[in-house]
Amino acid sequence: MADLDDFTAWFEQNNGFIDKEYMGFTVFSPEEGGRGAVALKDIPEGHTLFTIPRTLTLSTRTSELPHAFGLEAWKSANLHQGWAGLILCMMWEEAKGQASKWGPYLASLPSRFDTPVFWSDEDLTLLEGTTVVGKLGREDAERTYNEIIVPALQSHPELFSAEAAEKYYTLTQYHLMGSRILSRSFDVERWEGEGDDEENEAANTSRDMDVDEPEPQGEAAPASAEDAVEEEEEEDPSDVAMVPVADLLNARFECENAKLFYEEKVLKMISTKPIKAGEQIWNTYGDLPNSELLRRYGHVDLLPLPNGKKGNPGDVVELPANIVAAVVTEKLGTSQATAEERIDWWLEEGGDDVYVLDNDLEIPPTLASFAKLIGLSPEDWKKAKGKGKPPKAIMDQSMVEILREVLRRRLQQYPTSEVEDEKALEGELPLNARHATVVRLGEKRILSGILSNLKDVTKRKRDEEERSGQKGKKSRK
Numbered sequence: 001m002a003d004l005d006d007f008t009a010w011f012e013q014n015n016g017f018i019d020k021e022y023m024g025f026t027v028f029s030p031e032e033g034g035r036g037a038v039a040l041k042d043i044p045e046g047h048t049l050f051t052i053p054r055t056l057t058l059s060t061r062t063s064e065l066p067h068a069f070g071l072e073a074w075k076s077a078n079l080h081q082g083w084a085g086l087i088l089c090m091m092w093e094e095a096k097g098q099a100s101k102w103g104p105y106l107a108s109l110p111s112r113f114d115t116p117v118f119w120s121d122e123d124l125t126l127l128e129g130t131t132v133v134g135k136l137g138r139e140d141a142e143r144t145y146n147e148i149i150v151p152a153l154q155s156h157p158e159l160f161s162a163e164a165a166e167k168y169y170t171l172t173q174y175h176l177m178g179s180r181i182l183s184r185s186f187d188v189e190r191w192e193g194e195g196d197d198e199e200n201e202a203a204n205t206s207r208d209m210d211v212d213e214p215e216p217q218g219e220a221a222p223a224s225a226e227d228a229v230e231e232e233e234e235e236d237p238s239d240v241a242m243v244p245v246a247d248l249l250n251a252r253f254e255c256e257n258a259k260l261f262y263e264e265k266v267l268k269m270i271s272t273k274p275i276k277a278g279e280q281i282w283n284t285y286g287d288l289p290n291s292e293l294l295r296r297y298g299h300v301d302l303l304p305l306p307n308g309k310k311g312n313p314g315d316v317v318e319l320p321a322n323i324v325a326a327v328v329t330e331k332l333g334t335s336q337a338t339a340e341e342r343i344d345w346w347l348e349e350g351g352d353d354v355y356v357l358d359n360d361l362e363i364p365p366t367l368a369s370f371a372k373l374i375g376l377s378p379e380d381w382k383k384a385k386g387k388g389k390p391p392k393a394i395m396d397q398s399m400v401e402i403l404r405e406v407l408r409r410r411l412q413q414y415p416t417s418e419v420e421d422e423k424a425l426e427g428e429l430p431l432n433a434r435h436a437t438v439v440r441l442g443e444k445r446i447l448s449g450i451l452s453n454l455k456d457v458t459k460r461k462r463d464e465e466e467r468s469g470q471k472g473k474k475s476r477k
């Protein structure tokens, strides 16, 4: 790992600690994450693998740029919001080269990504039907670059020279730094009691890998994906930090065997399970679905599933409420105006406009409830409104028919079928096409799995009815 030698030497010279007796860095196959960490001997649970001084993390708190720029000016330039400030810090540090405190670290970071934000328009069509394309944020990033970064560069020529601008402060570099943050940053909260001074208030959000404060025994339960989502909403932008060495760990669905914990002065990567010599040391990225893994990290998880196929058990598919409303209005003849009035009420009451279906293959009760609401008779609609409560849905034949049509329509949003995707994956495919096909297929399997469960419900009901009909006949004899 010659390319990491300079970096790890720098890390150790700056008071970072790596337990080289127990772990080393290596290059795994691309499917296993490429560069990553490996156990050199059996590692017991609770073992500290490496320690990072907080001062070695790179954030808007630790870079000198916000001070050099002027903290008031930093805020007025809106660099304290979003990722713009951290991206500018990373560009500035990289422009300083080896004169930067983080020079060898920045030089070790990847300069190309397989994430869809860098895909051609042609490749992006392969993700049609998935929600990845709508979440890329390319235009938002471009707007932030033009409206925040460019004026900031122009306002401080003494910090950002014209020659450096062409190489280090371009839109391409902005996207690159954004992708580095998205795929490698940690959420490093201040230590309780740390000053809440002005420079601590600069920056934005990421939320990728978790940092936990050790429980008294030095262990903590891994944060769940739901925790991650909740925390994301409350995240302090200046907590977003690049954490050298910790960001060399790969992750795979439910394989986590090490996790980052924080202390007052240092962050510690600690094994959360025994790890056998030769095994990969895995962190967690929150056991995300493949759509999110691809969008944020540029890879997908493919694990053996109980049905003998391969996929990501954490996959999900998003179902927009407008498909449900369209099917109900068509099937039950509800007018457009009526449907719109009820949708507005539903949203005002805090109902969802997108339903997330997962590998449990269950219809979320709120989805059925929403379908029922759109199809209510005027009297029942009045009652529901009066009570301030959406109706409870019963899985009767009409509801099953509606839901089946909803799922069929959602499936039609993908340009290819499940069978075609499965076939395509048996052959050779370029990387982006392979990744897109895996994402599409995972989503379609959820939709078709729920569809066939609904068929079962209908069949079971019919069988039951037939059986009770026959019983009735027998008893009349």
Ligand SMILES: C[S@@+](CC[C@H](N)C(=O)[O-])C[C@H]1O[C@@H](n2cnc3c(N)ncnc32)[C@H](O)[C@@H]1O
Residues within 6 Å of the ligand: 030, 031, 032, 033, 034, 035, 036, 110, 183, 184, 247, 248, 249, 250, 251, 252, 296, 297, 298, 299, 300, 301
């Ligand atoms: C936090 S970094 C981990 C270190 C990274 N392998 C490196 O070489 O710097 C995250 C990146 O590692 C890769 N990666 C992590 N886990 C992976 C996995 N299970 N399969 C494939 N690639 C993975 C992806 O490229 C991802 O963007």
